[in-house]
Amino acid sequence: xxxxxxxxxxxxxxxxxxxxxxxxIVRMTPMDFDETDPEGxxxxxxxxxxxxxxxxxxxxxxxxxxxxxYTDRRNLYPMKRVDFDPNGERHPENxxxxxxxxxxxxxxTDIVVNxxxxxxxxxxxxxxMSTPSSHHLWGNVGYxxxxxxxxxxxxxxxxxxxxPDSWEGWHWGGMHMWGFSWRLGCPEQYDLLEDGLKYxxxxxxxxxxxxxxxxxxxxxxxxxxxxxxxxxGVDMVFVDPFFNHSANMWGxxxxxxxxxxxxxxxxxxxxxxxxxxxxxxxxxxxxxxGFEEWADYVIGKGDDGVxxxxxxxxxxxxxxxxxIRALARxxxxxxxxxxxxxxxxxxxxxRATHGIEWTRGMIALATMQxxxxxxxxxxxxxxxxxxxxxxxxxxxxxxxxxxxCDNSAAGFKFAWRMFDGKTTFPAPVKVNNAQGQHIxxxxxxxxxxxxxxxxxxxxxxxxxxxxxxxxxxxxxxxxGRIKMYWKYGGPHIGTMTATNRYAKMYTDPGLEFVVSQSxxxxxxxxxxxxxxxxxxxxxxxxxxxxxxxxxxIPDNFxxxxxxxxxxxxxxxEPLGESKSDYEIYAMLSKKLGIYDIFTEGKDELxxxxxxxxATDCPKVMPWEEFFKxxxxxxxxxxxxxxxxxxxxxxxDRVRDTPDWGPAPxxxxxxxGLQTTTGKIEFISTSLSRFEEQGYIDEYRPAMHxxxxxxxxxxxxxxxxxxxxxxxxxxxxxxxTMGDGKDSFxxxxxxxxxxxxxxxxxxxxxxxVDAEARGIKDGDLVRAFNDRGSVILxxxxxxxxxxxxxxxxxxxxxxxxxxxxGCSADRGGCVNILTPDRYMSKYACxxxxxxxxxxxxxxxxxSIYEIY
Ligand SMILES: Nc1nc2c(c(=O)[nH]1)N[C@H]1C(S)=C(S)[C@@H](COP(=O)(O)OP(=O)(O)OC[C@H]3O[C@@H](n4cnc5c(=O)[nH]c(N)nc54)[C@H](O)[C@@H]3O)O[C@H]1N2
Ligand SMILES: Nc1nc2c(c(=O)[nH]1)N[C@H]1C(S)=C(S)[C@@H](COP(=O)(O)OP(=O)(O)OC[C@H]3O[C@@H](n4cnc5c(=O)[nH]c(N)nc54)[C@H](O)[C@@H]3O)O[C@H]1N2
Ligand SMILES: [Mo]
Numbered sequence: 001x002x003x004x005x006x007x008x009x010x011x012x013x014x015x016x017x018x019x020x021x022x023x024x025i026v027r028m029t030p031m032d033f034d035e036t037d038p039e040g041x042x043x044x045x046x047x048x049x050x051x052x053x054x055x056x057x058x059x060x061x062x063x064x065x066x067x068x069x070y071t072d073r074r075n076l077y078p079m080k081r082v083d084f085d086p087n088g089e090r091h092p093e094n095x096x097x098x099x100x101x102x103x104x105x106x107x108x109t110d111i112v113v114n115x116x117x118x119x120x121x122x123x124x125x126x127x128x129m130s131t132p133s134s135h136h137l138w139g140n141v142g143y144x145x146x147x148x149x150x151x152x153x154x155x156x157x158x159x160x161x162x163x164p165d166s167w168e169g170w171h172w173g174g175m176h177m178w179g180f181s182w183r184l185g186c187p188e189q190y191d192l193l194e195d196g197l198k199y200x201x202x203x204x205x206x207x208x209x210x211x212x213x214x215x216x217x218x219x220x221x222x223x224x225x226x227x228x229x230x231x232x233g234v235d236m237v238f239v240d241p242f243f244n245h246s247a248n249m250w251g252x253x254x255x256x257x258x259x260x261x262x263x264x265x266x267x268x269x270x271x272x273x274x275x276x277x278x279x280x281x282x283x284x285x286x287x288x289x290g291f292e293e294w295a296d297y298v299i300g301k302g303d304d305g306v307x308x309x310x311x312x313x314x315x316x317x318x319x320x321x322x323x324i325r326a327l328a329r330x331x332x333x334x335x336x337x338x339x340x341x342x343x344x345x346x347x348x349x350x351r352a353t354h355g356i357e358w359t360r361g362m363i364a365l366a367t368m369q370x371x372x373x374x375x376x377x378x379x380x381x382x383x384x385x386x387x388x389x390x391x392x393x394x395x396x397x398x399x400x401x402x403x404x405c406d407n408s409a410a411g412f413k414f415a416w417r418m419f420d421g422k423t424t425f426p427a428p429v430k431v432n433n434a435q436g437q438h439i440x441x442x443x444x445x446x447x448x449x450x451x452x453x454x455x456x457x458x459x460x461x462x463x464x465x466x467x468x469x470x471x472x473x474x475x476x477x478x479x480g481r482i483k484m485y486w487k488y489g490g491p492h493i494g495t496m497t498a499t500n501r502y503a504k505m506y507t508d509p510g511l512e513f514v515v516s517q518s519x520x521x522x523x524x525x526x527x528x529x530x531x532x533x534x535x536x537x538x539x540x541x542x543x544x545x546x547x548x549x550x551x552x553i554p555d556n557f558x559x560x561x562x563x564x565x566x567x568x569x570x571x572x573e574p575l576g577e578s579k580s581d582y583e584i585y586a587m588l589s590k591k592l593g594i595y596d597i598f599t600e601g602k603d604e605l606x607x608x609x610x611x612x613x614a615t616d617c618p619k620v621m622p623w624e625e626f627f628k629x630x631x632x633x634x635x636x637x638x639x640x641x642x643x644x645x646x647x648x649x650x651x652d653r654v655r656d657t658p659d660w661g662p663a664p665x666x667x668x669x670x671x672g673l674q675t676t677t678g679k680i681e682f683i684s685t686s687l688s689r690f691e692e693q694g695y696i697d698e699y700r701p702a703m704h705x706x707x708x709x710x711x712x713x714x715x716x717x718x719x720x721x722x723x724x725x726x727x728x729x730x731x732x733x734x735x736t737m738g739d740g741k742d743s744f745x746x747x748x749x750x751x752x753x754x755x756x757x758x759x760x761x762x763x764x765x766x767x768v769d770a771e772a773r774g775i776k777d778g779d780l781v782r783a784f785n786d787r788g789s790v791i792l793x794x795x796x797x798x799x800x801x802x803x804x805x806x807x808x809x810x811x812x813x814x815x816x817x818x819x820x821g822c823s824a825d826r827g828g829c830v831n832i833l834t835p836d837r838y839m840s841k842y843a844c845x846x847x848x849x850x851x852x853x854x855x856x857x858x859x860x861x862s863i864y865e866i867y
Pocket of ligand 2: 165212215241261343726729731
């Protein structure tokens with residue numbers, strides 16, 4: 001249209017063309033390539049030809065992002081809580097209740113800097129605790145691994161470490177079975193699209209909904225692959241308590257186990273295979289460790305004497321024995337891929353009480369069918385395109401401008417290229433490294449309110465398997481206790497567990513100062529003493545690649561059909577007085593006396609250019625050309641040898657995929673997996689050693705066993721709270737990003753439903769359960785247990801079986817009807833109801849997909865206060 005300029009940018013749901021007119025964003029579209037962009041890959045399989053599409057796709061939350069930029073829920077000015085006086089009364093008891101007044105940037109930065117300096121003098125930098133969240137607006141320079149750590153490391157602080165939330169069962173369980181610690185326990189996925197198109201006959205999607213989750217960051221890139229598989233006659237079947245969106249679109253069969261019982265199913269499938277001689281015996285002999293003893297356990301010759309037959313599994317899971325048997329036989333008969341989780345790994349089931357054993361069950365089944373042989377692998381259709389892996393462009397997890405080798409994967413490949421000895425300060429001195437003080441973000445409330453906490457395992461640790469078995473405690477020896485919380489964004493009430501804890505924590509008098517650096521006024525932001533308004537990535541410069549975080553998911557640009565690198569243009573000026581996070585830190589650095597070290601005299605665009613030149617991009621296009629064009633499609637490398645994931649393992653060769661591990665010091669002669677035996681361990685050697693040292697963990701035994709979930713229909717709590725709640729990742733938003741705040745997503749009836757002028761979060765339940773409780777479709781209900789209450793809108797139907805309810809996690813709004821942390825929330829934070837108990841004694845993972853709850857009609861008034 002006339003007067004419009006087309007710019008480029010990118011997002012967690014794909015790169016975009018941004019059309020700007022008179023300084024305003026008019027619309028965003030996916031990118032379609034032109035004749036100057038190179039051709040992508042081609043695959044030949046079963047007499048057909050499959051080609052990389054000539055355009056990108058975008059996720060719903062990207063399509064609606066304009067509404068998120070211009071919403072009146074933006075933080076546009078620095079704010080101070082009205083009854084907070086840094087030099088007088090602070091009134092922590094009013095956090096979450098009292099209102100705000102506008103202050104200038106000068107006042108705001110003065111308050112923050114004075115507090116930093118005061119606290120550092122009193123008890124050291126470790127008394128300042130901070131954490132960003134998982135999902136940052138896109139862009140490798142502005143990302144949390146980059147700008148945030150560069151500044152925070154320079155200032156000194158205690159990091160609230162992320163748990164491996166996406167990975168949980170893979171990290172705490174899978175890793176002890178087959179290693180892959182650099183991938184936090186998930187398997188490599190190289191070149192599996194070609195293998196799948198050539199050889200697959202069936203795909204079992206188990207806790208996997210790729211039409212929603214896309215793997216991650218990859219919009220609808222994999223949709224077309226499932227279309228191709230369907231056209232080739234590949235059967236797609238689903239195991240999920242929820243009739244998920246991919247099952248709806250592609251499924252020919254759906255099994256719906258009771259929440260928390262999948263591993264009963266996997267044991268029964270193994271039972272059928274063992275008894276009917278339906279597994280790859282030769283492979284297991286040479287590639288597995290401890291299999292014989294485990295097989296005895298499966299068929300009732302183990303210490304529990306239980307024969308784990310389909311009939312036994314029917315009693316546990318509710319799935320008819322005849323159907324389990326049919327699945328087992330089909331699986332063994334056909335070339336079957338296992339889509340365990342949405343990414344070839346992950347899956348809500350890995351984030352449940354039974355997550356550790358579910359994951360080990362998935363690996364066990366894949367192993368019994370010859371994992372790595374043609375047509376037999378763990379793959380969710382979301383990765384594995386035959387792209388050019390040699391072309392180097394790092395992902396956000398490779399640290400950007402921080403050079404932080406502790407909290408990012410900078411040390412693998414990127415730091416030396418980015419800094420090249422020229423920078424004055426590539427790897428700042430930290431107080432939060434492995435030896436220093438850090439705390440788990442799931443236990444921030446305990447550290448603040450109880451002043452002490454002990455736990456095992458460091459969340460994101462890509463090092464040796466044993467790293468995750470080490471003990472930690474807060475306060476760490478000699479370090480100061482936390483007095484200040486610098487929160488970056490504010491999602492935790494919607495995303496962590498038993499989250500009334502987070503709301504309560506803010507009123508602790510020991511927490512002397514809370515600053516929130518946030519784009520939107522959402523969730524926890526309303527508990528801060530001072531709010532620093534940040535801007536979106538459409539208001540600052542950056543650079544990135546489609547779907548590429550790399551680091552702990554090495555080379556995951558292979559989720560997108562084409563490697564697309566985008567210049568992220570500053571499309572508009574920051575709204576109001578908001579500023580980019582980099583500029584906020586630069587301002588603070590000036591007053592803290594570290595401006596020159598932080599900026600090196602560079603603005604964001606200077607860093608973007610330096611970043612570009614540290615990658616392989618200039619080999620294809622000089623910076624000036626890229627700056628003009630705005631994006632680059634990485635040319636295909638048709639000469640590259642295609643090497644399907646784990647084929648080397650199946651064929652007993654040295655690894656020949658581009659994967660980043662295992663490190664030579666963790667293998668024997670570069671051969672085999674990272675485990676001590678180099679094999680897939682049905683009895684884990686690392687956990688056996690741990691047990692010998694006296695660490696007996698009921699929910700993570702050395703041998704893969706059936707351990708009933710501690711919060712499920714088996715548990716005592718189910719008598720009072722009979723409904724098992726699933727809380728997977730939301731279809732239309734990216735966790736909290738895209739939800740609430742007048743976003744366009746709220747108008748989608750499957751995301752929120754408007755009742756009497758309020759947009760409620762949804763709970764899905766079976767018509768039998770609804771009728772028994774006098775609940776009709778569209779009614780407002782109270783979902784509750786001893787942890788709290790949430791007011792939701794009921795969607796009644798047959799997508800879950802009786803006894804199961806479904807409500808997405810990651811609501812961005814928190815709207816308590818009474819006192820925060822003590823009353824029902826009608827924002828929709830169902831994580832108020834999920835357990836804060838760790839997965840197991842020595843595995844500090846989250847198990848939010850294990851909540852038992854009850855649902856009743858809401859009278860429209862009661863606020864259900866509990867203290
Ligand atoms: N029940 C249940 N709970 C779960 C899960 C589940 O399966 N079930 N899954 C878990 C998983 S896998 C994950 S990853 C977590 C996610 O949980 P979180 O990490 O807590 O959630 P996000 O929505 O990623 O949080 C992003 C925050 O960062 C802010 N932000 C984004 N970009 C910027 C920026 O440029 N500048 C600033 N200043 N702020 C920014 C956003 O506004 C938002 O507040 O949830 C976990 N919780
Ligand atoms: N649209 C969208 N996409 C996303 C995200 C988002 O927030 N929104 N988040 C991204 C992130 S951070 C991550 S980690 C990935 C997560 O990707 P996944 O972990 O694969 O996704 P989930 O939605 O947690 O779970 C997938 C399916 O598992 C089912 N499920 C849950 N619990 C169980 C169980 O106990 N047993 C069985 N059999 N099935 C179960 C759910 O019903 C769901 O259909 O998704 C990424 N993609
Ligand atoms: Mo995640």
